[in-house]
Amino acid sequence: MTAASLGGKGAGTATADDGGGARGIAREARARSPAVRRFRHAPPVIAAAGMLALWQLIVSGFGVPGYIAPSPVQVLRVFFEQGEVLWINFWPTLLEAMAGFALGNSIAVVLAVWFVHNRLAERAFYPIAVFINTIPIIAIAPILMLMLGNGYAPKIVIAALICFFPTLVNMVRGLKAVSPQMLELMRVLSASDREILWKIRLQSSLPFLFAALKIASTTCVIGAIVGEWIGSNYGLGSLIIEATYNFRAPLLYATVILGAGLAVAFFVTTTLLERRILKWKPGAVF
Amino acid sequence: MTAAAAAAAEAEASVAAAISVRELSVRFDGDAGSITALDRVGFEVPEGGFVTMLGPSGCGKSTLLRAIADLVPVGGGAISVFGRTPEQARRARDFAFVFQDATLLPWRSAIDNVRLPLEVGRKSGVVEQHAEPEALLALVGLDGRENALPHELSGGMRQRVSIARALVHRPRVLLMDEPFGALDEITRDKLNEELLRIWRETGTTIMFVTHSVPEAAFLGQKCLVLSAQPGRVREYVSIGFAEPRALAMRDTLEFVQVTAHLRSLLEEAR
Ligand SMILES: Nc1ncnc2c1ncn2[C@@H]1O[C@H](COP(=O)(O)OP(=O)(O)OP(=O)(O)O)[C@@H](O)[C@H]1O
Numbered sequence: 140m141t142a143a144s145l146g147g148k149g150a151g152t153a154t155a156d157d158g159g160g161a162r163g164i165a166r167e168a169r170a171r172s173p174a175v176r177r178f179r180h181a182p183p184v185i186a187a188a189g190m191l192a193l194w195q196l197i198v199s200g201f202g203v204p205g206y207i208a209p210s211p212v213q214v215l216r217v218f219f220e221q222g223e224v225l226w227i228n229f230w231p232t233l234l235e236a237m238a239g240f241a242l243g244n245s246i247a248v249v250l251a252v253w254f255v256h257n258r259l260a261e262r263a264f265y266p267i268a269v270f271i272n273t274i275p276i277i278a279i280a281p282i283l284m285l286m287l288g289n290g291y292a293p294k295i296v297i298a299a300l301i302c303f304f305p306t307l308v309n310m311v312r313g314l315k316a317v318s319p320q321m322l323e324l325m326r327v328l329s330a331s332d333r334e335i336l337w338k339i340r341l342q343s344s345l346p347f348l349f350a351a352l353k354i355a356s357t358t359c360v361i362g363a364i365v366g367e368w369i370g371s372n373y374g375l376g377s378l379i380i381e382a383t384y385n386f387r388a389p390l391l392y393a394t395v396i397l398g399a400g401l402a403v404a405f406f407v408t409t410t411l412l413e414r415r416i417l418k419w420k421p422g423a424v425f
Numbered sequence: 426m427t428a429a430a431a432a433a434a435e436a437e438a439s440v441a442a443a444i445s446v447r448e449l450s451v452r453f454d455g456d457a458g459s460i461t462a463l464d465r466v467g468f469e470v471p472e473g474g475f476v477t478m479l480g481p482s483g484c485g486k487s488t489l490l491r492a493i494a495d496l497v498p499v500g501g502g503a504i505s506v507f508g509r510t511p512e513q514a515r516r517a518r519d520f521a522f523v524f525q526d527a528t529l530l531p532w533r534s535a536i537d538n539v540r541l542p543l544e545v546g547r548k549s550g551v552v553e554q555h556a557e558p559e560a561l562l563a564l565v566g567l568d569g570r571e572n573a574l575p576h577e578l579s580g581g582m583r584q585r586v587s588i589a590r591a592l593v594h595r596p597r598v599l600l601m602d603e604p605f606g607a608l609d610e611i612t613r614d615k616l617n618e619e620l621l622r623i624w625r626e627t628g629t630t631i632m633f634v635t636h637s638v639p640e641a642a643f644l645g646q647k648c649l650v651l652s653a654q655p656g657r658v659r660e661y662v663s664i665g666f667a668e669p670r671a672l673a674m675r676d677t678l679e680f681v682q683v684t685a686h687l688r689s690l691l692e693e694a695r
């Protein structure tokens with residue numbers, strides 16, 4: 140009941156805040172002032188803190204047992220008391236996600252370059268890529284397990300697969316997003332396909348590539364965790380399964396938070412990299 | 426026209442032709458049938474000449490420039506550039522193209538954009554004397570802005586960069602497709618004068634498409650007026666103003682007579 144009335148109030152505030160054009164512009168101007176900039180992270184931080192406090196209140200107020208829904212304090216305690224279990228299982232997942240990210244995106248980029256230079260290859264293999272993408276990753280996982288055993292390899296491949304498709308699609312689009320005039324200019328100069336690729340196509344595909352990499356930076360963690368669910372005795376994925384079966388809810392929540400934190404860290408790194416590299420693209424970043 | 430103009434025309438004919446176009450036809454085959462963009466077009470551009478091109482929209486001006494630069498296949502007739510086919514001339518890097526929008530690489534600074542032609546296409550084995558990119562940027566009035574990125578420059582400045590880029594490999598033929606179409610009149614006047622100066626200094630053969638009659642008259646030694654549907658040569662007008670030309674010339678009676686003539690040709694061409 141409390142939550143429902145609070146939700147209603149929240150929605151009401153949001154509508155009132157969605158000011159018209161003039162107010163929007165005024166707000167934007169204010170957002171640029173240094174004082175406002177310094178506190179621009181305050182609203183989400185306060186909102187998150189409020190929700191955590193509410194969660195704590197509900198759990199302890201209604202006496203919810205810890206194995207059904209632990210309180211934030213219980214979860215926090217896991218990080219200190221069972222930190223070692225968390226870390227031991229964190230590193231394999233990190234490694235698998237990173238390796239999968241590198242593998243999946245590299246293959247996607249190379250394939251995209253091939254597709255752009257070879258219509259026949261694109262016509263032949265693009266549909267296959269689409270088909271592979273339509274198979275649920277959770278269904279591919281056991282197949283890969285049979286093929287590759289239960290070491291790192293199948294998890295890396297799953298993480299790679301999940302990154303692969305968005306990057307392929309975006310990269311093909313990005314490599315083709317060169318203006319016809321630019322291509323005519325290069326033809327007038329008798330530039331080779333290789334020169335056009337290195338001097339023009341690759342750079343102009345970067346905004347598209349980064350859009351895909353940002354997606355991949357979070358999905359590769361999902362891929363690694365899903366891989367660890369199926370058959371593994373290490374990694375955050377296997378810890379999630381184990382904690383669930385043993386009703387160790389605080390550990391389960393802590394593991395989930397750690398996994399999410401890993402994905403956020405990847406995402407932030409990718410975004411920072413994008414900002415550095417795409418300086419020439421005014422207003423495109425953020 | 427006048428006897429003086431006729432004599433000038435004869436004198437020009439004795440100069441070797443840089444570009445000679447004979448009976449040129451270009452057709453485009455689309456889903457909705459085929460379009461004849463150019464129909465038996467013929468003319469010559471003398472070496473070091475400056476020819477402007479006028480014509481109603483869609484009459485095939487861009488197509489003609491692109492056929493000369495080997496960007497569009499020739500349907501019938503022949504084009505010769507310094508006695509070679511367009512493809513040979515393109516491979517010998519005789520051409521440079523300037524479009525209506527500057528078409529710069531947004532991640533490259535002004536100077537690096539100017540350098541682009543020097544970094545590509547050298548496989549063709551052409552050893553060419555190239556101009557100094559820095560000097561070219563100075564020539565178009567952009568010294569001090571070498572390291573600016575395209576989005577930090579105004580539209581007129583970007584177009585100057587693209588002109589500097591077009592000149593860097595010292596092309597023998599400069600093809601310009603409405604290069605100043607998107608600029609305000611003051612900037613346009615300034616760039617017109619600069620272009621004439623550059624043309625005198627480099628001796629490049631220039632073909633220049635425009636929709637502005639005064640611009641066509643001010644820049645061109647000759648003006649090719651095309652008629653539409655299909656594109657044909659309406660008249661190849663000689664414009665014999667005293668060189669070097671200055672902007673003030675546009676207020677003279679002589680100039681007004683030329684523009685009036687061109688305008689009447691355009692009216693009929695429609
Ligand atoms: N790639 C193409 N495919 C099919 N038709 C084309 C193509 N390029 C040009 N055309 C057609 O050829 C004709 C001439 O086009 P072109 O672009 O040369 O005209 P233009 O004189 O440059 O016009 P504008 O002054 O508007 O630039 C038009 O009817 C156009 O539709």
Ligand SMILES: [Mg+2]
Pocket residue numbers: 486487488602
């Ligand atoms: Mg045109």
